[in-house]
Amino acid sequence: MTPWNLLDLDKALRAGWAFDTCSPDDQADWQPGNPARGHCDITALIVNDVFGGDLMVGEVDLDGTQHGFHWWNRLPSGVELDLTLEQFQRGQTVMAARVVERPPGPLPRRWEEYLLLRERVSKRLGPLPEPV
Template sequence: MTPWNLLVLDEALRGSWAADTCSPDDFARAGWQPANPAWGHCDITALIVHDIFGGDLMVGEVHHAGEQHGFHWWNRLPSGAELDLTHEQFQDGQTITEGCAVKRPPGPLPRRREEYLRLRERVVKRLGHLPEPAA
């Protein structure tokens, strides 16, 4: 297996994001554009990063114009460093609250399973084998 670096992982994820892996919440599919491919992909991207590195899943509230507009997900690696590969999706002045660590639910995902599996399959095609999802 060829060793990866973070740039290769980032490129594999970015090259795999599409409308059919975007979150359907808040009409995200209608808002997804190739010019902003990270839009609606934070949760399943964070899960794939968690599959590889472990650590904590982080979640914070998204606010815009004084109102909450959903949640944003990213990773805290076992070293304590936080990694957010989808933050650039927020291009309209949204702010994210301080995150809190969330445990990954055991077993199959209760929501967004199809999109997660589709994205994971595309990343595997670009990188080769990925570790099995962490429990």
């Protein structure tokens, strides 16, 4: 196996983001100019597959109104890594961050999109570790 770096993983994820892997909640706002939109949850899961650590979730706020949730990672070192933060282009803030436990087995929602993004990343990088 060829060694990866974080940039390789980031590029592979970005190459895999598309309308068909976007959250249905965000598809109306998804566009190629903002491909991270609607991909935070499955991106955080793939980063968790590779590095372990914690899954983080927070509430997205815009002008005092909640607009869904945002997911990112806290690596085992304690460093927080958010590869989809740039999707927020209208002044949204993420509040009330908390650690969430990864559900065991297939996800109750977005399983197909997760598998599709994993497949696209694997095609660029090689096999990914199995989910932890």
